[in-house]
Amino acid sequence: MTMKSILRLLAMVATTSAVFAACNSKNQETTQDKQATTLAAVEVPENTAALQDTIKGSIPSVATGKIGEANLKLTYHAPGVKGRTIWGGLVAYDQVWVTGAHMATTLETDKAIVIGGKEIPAGKYALFTIPGREEWTLIINKNYKQHLADNYDQKDDLVRIQVKPTTLEQHQERLKYEINSKSSTEGVINISWDKLGITAPVKTAS
Known part of the structure; x- marks a missing residue:
């Protein structure tokens, strides 16, 4: 393999690594956003006395x-x-x-x-x-x-x-x-x- 081919291969590897790192960072941000949304959805209200009596029957x-x-x-x-x-x-x-x-x-x-x-x-x-x-x-x-x-x-x-x-x-x-x-x-x-x-x-x- 010539020196020119080796340099071209190294450049391709560096580009692929950069693209993978960017995608991984984006996926992490998306996961964090979803987790934050889920936590907000299940947050317990501060005033529990305001919760309705949902027990069926007597x-x-x-x-x-x-x-x-x-x-x-x-x-x-x-x-x-x-x-x-x-x-x-x-x-x-x-x-x-x-x-x-x-x-x-x-x-x-x-x-x-x-x-x-x-x-x-x-x-x-x-x-x-x-x-x-x-x-x-x-x-x-x-x-x-x-x-x-x-x-x-x-x-x-x-x-x-x-x-x-x-x-x-x-x-x-x-x-x-x-x-x-x-x-x-x-x-x-x-x-x-x-x-x-x-x-x-x-x-x-x-």
């Missing part, structure tokens, strides 16, 4: 609390509003409502308590309501093993009290029960959903 839930010496427990399924009309829509007025979903909402207490002037012995009970436009009826019933209110019978009621619904300051997406102590012998059961709430006073039995 969530098994429990509320516990102590009023005086009595330990109370409420077990229920919490449905969501999901943009639906709740009062007078999904929940009919003037009909016994399980005040939850699926099985009857249950109230358990390990000590005797008083609701509506009626003493309720330690035990497990069903809690129902009858929502009204102006007033609700809260019911404690002996038969807690029920699907919805299918087998509800008024003769098994231990307590019926009238309570006034109030407008909530904030929207409550999921049905929520709370047991709150107010003093050494008194407290309340709060039920809230959508834009309404009701409160039932509870005392310890003397």
